[in-house]
Amino acid sequence: xxxxxxxxxxxxxxxxxxxxxxxxxxxxxxxxxxxxxxxxxxxxxxxxxxxxxxxxxxxxxxxxxxxxxxxxxxxxxxxxxxxxxxxxxxxxxxxxxxxxxxxxxxxxxxxxxxxxxxxxxxxxxxxxxxxxxxxxxxxxxxxxx
Numbered sequence: 001x002x003x004x005x006x007x008x009x010x011x012x013x014x015x016x017x018x019x020x021x022x023x024x025x026x027x028x029x030x031x032x033x034x035x036x037x038x039x040x041x042x043x044x045x046x047x048x049x050x051x052x053x054x055x056x057x058x059x060x061x062x063x064x065x066x067x068x069x070x071x072x073x074x075x076x077x078x079x080x081x082x083x084x085x086x087x088x089x090x091x092x093x094x095x096x097x098x099x100x101x102x103x104x105x106x107x108x109x110x111x112x113x114x115x116x117x118x119x120x121x122x123x124x125x126x127x128x129x130x131x132x133x134x135x136x137x138x139x140x141x142x143x144x145x
Contacts, residue, residue, distance in 0.1 A: 050138065054141045057114070057128070057137060058141055061143065071093055081121070115128050115130060116132075125143055128141060128142075
């Protein structure tokens, strides 16, 4: 059975006219299928980045709220001056200190933050706005209760 497999492959994998390879129609079908799959993947990734920006904004908001709460607890305050924190988080309430000490700690790890925050006298953040020179607040990033 010399050459049996080779003869079988030649017989079954050649074109109708005896030539090996793919026809133009076959190539067009494969390219079309790959294009559709690429479009589906691309559209799904676009939604992921928008969702990720909103989640990052929400996480930063929670971090700043925790820092404000820690500031109030550390300084034995029930109320604070209502105001807007600038993105470097130093005024009017110093949540970030580049050289922390026992008497002047830092309450937030990173500065500057991407957004600026507004809080009431009870220390509750009531608004998020774009910081000077920073990105716009993404849709879906809201202050929660």
